[in-house]
Amino acid sequence: MTDKSTAIIFHHYDISPFSEKVRVAFGIKGLDWYAVEQPVIMPKPELTALTGGYRKIPVMQIGADVYCDTQLILAELEQRFPTPSLFVGGDHALGWGLGMWTDRTLFQAAVAIIFGSAGDAVDVAFKQDREKLMGRPFDTEQMKTAVPVMKEQLRAQLDWLETQLTDKRPYLMGDQAGIADVNAYYNLAFIRWIAPEGTQLIDKFNEVTRWESRIKAIGHGQRTEMSREEALDIAKAATSTELPRQDHDEPNGLKPGDRVTIMADDYGRDPISGELVSSSAQRIAIKRNDPRVADVTIHFPRVGFWVIKQA
Ligand SMILES: N[C@@H](CCC(=O)N[C@@H](CS)C(=O)NCC(=O)O)C(=O)O
Incomplete structure (x- = not known):
């Protein structure tokens, strides 16, 4: 490489x-x-040195620029590597909205079935970590009770996918795989990795199953392992490429130089503070300094994140 x-x-x-x-x-x-x-549970000292406290996975780093949340990671990939596009079959932007379905409603159904059926096998440290992440008890008994209802929820959403694929199109939006496919696919992969009860449900949908095989065959590109320490050294030696940019239509008048705090609006609401570098309708970037990585710029999407100006 x-x-x-x-x-x-x-x-x-x-x-x-x-x-x-x-x-x-x-x-x-x-x-x-x-x-x-990165570790599955906290602490994640190398990750949070880079992100200023954001703990969720995944995070993408390019030099001293750090991209949080899959929505923004996909946006950055699309910008840097436009071909082939993730926007296929007449989709110019609705794939983002679709992510709100797959990352929230569909994901919650998958999670409920996975932990409702495997809950007793989950170790205590993981449960305690996820209680802190979610801000509520990790109650496996309650999850078990919810499994029947959640199976209905999952089945209804799988049926949407099956219906979309009924005309034998290879991918959700037509002949090429795109953002709709990546958004929907990972939930099904997650169920297959862990929950046989959910897998049986997916297997009833023939077109969905064939579509999953096609996505699996796409692969993951070319992967090479790197240590956490090396990644931090790279951030420290690099300089962010993000330039200051003011958004003149910003509803709250935020501008470069403002001190802001950013947090997810759903779970894992750890606040991340820094100095605003650039913002737009879809993105916001802040600058931070950490002794381990020096100056880094951390990027977040606007949808799904709150930005609060510090007094
Ligand atoms: N909205 C986030 C959600 C990310 C998320 O929830 N990731 C899970 C792992 S798949 C997570 O961070 N769980 C807690 C952890 O790993 O510490 C995104 O799109 O990136």
């Missing part, structure tokens, strides 16, 4: 479903990337 200071460095773990969304996007675009293995 070429210059590591401009390469894709992907912080993930293998059984992370959201990471699978991006790994398939790497496959669609035929990209080379470095894989940095």
Whole structure:
């Protein structure tokens, strides 16, 4: 592989479903990337040194630029590597909206079935970690009770996919795989990795099953392992390429230089503070300094994240 200071460095773990969304996007675009293995539970000292406290997985790093959340990671990939596009079959932007379905409603059904059927086998440290992440008890008894209802929810959503594929199109939006496919696929992969009860449900949908095989065959691009320490050294030696940019239509008048705090609006709401570098309707970037990585710029999507100006 070429210059590591401009390469894709992907912080993930293998059984992370959201990471699978991006790994398939790497496959669609035929990209080379470095894989940095992060822990499944806190603490994640190397990750949070880079992100200023954001703990979720995955995170993409290119030099001293750090991209949080799969929505923004896909947007950055599309910008840097436009061909082949993730927007196929007449889709110019609705794939983003579709992510709100797959990452929330569909994901919640998958999670409920997975932990409702495997809950007793989950170790205590994981449960305690996820209680902190979600801000509520990790109640396996309650999850078990929810499984029948959630199976109905999952089946109804699988039926949407099956109906979309009934005309024998290879991918959800037509002849090429795109954002709709990566968004929907990772949830099914997650179920197959862990929950036999959910797998049986998916197997009833013939077109969906064939579509999953096609997505699997796309692969993940070219992956090379990298250590966490090396990734941090690369961030420290690099300089962010993000330029200050003011968004004159910003509803709250935010501008470069403002001190802001950013947090997810759903779970894992750890606040990340820094100095605003650039913002637009879809993205916001802040600058931070950490002794381990020096100056880094951290990028977030606007949808799904709150931005609060510090007094
Ligand atoms: N909205 C986020 C969701 C990411 C997410 O929830 N990731 C899971 C792993 S797949 C996570 O971070 N779980 C807690 C952890 O790994 O510490 C995204 O699209 O990236």
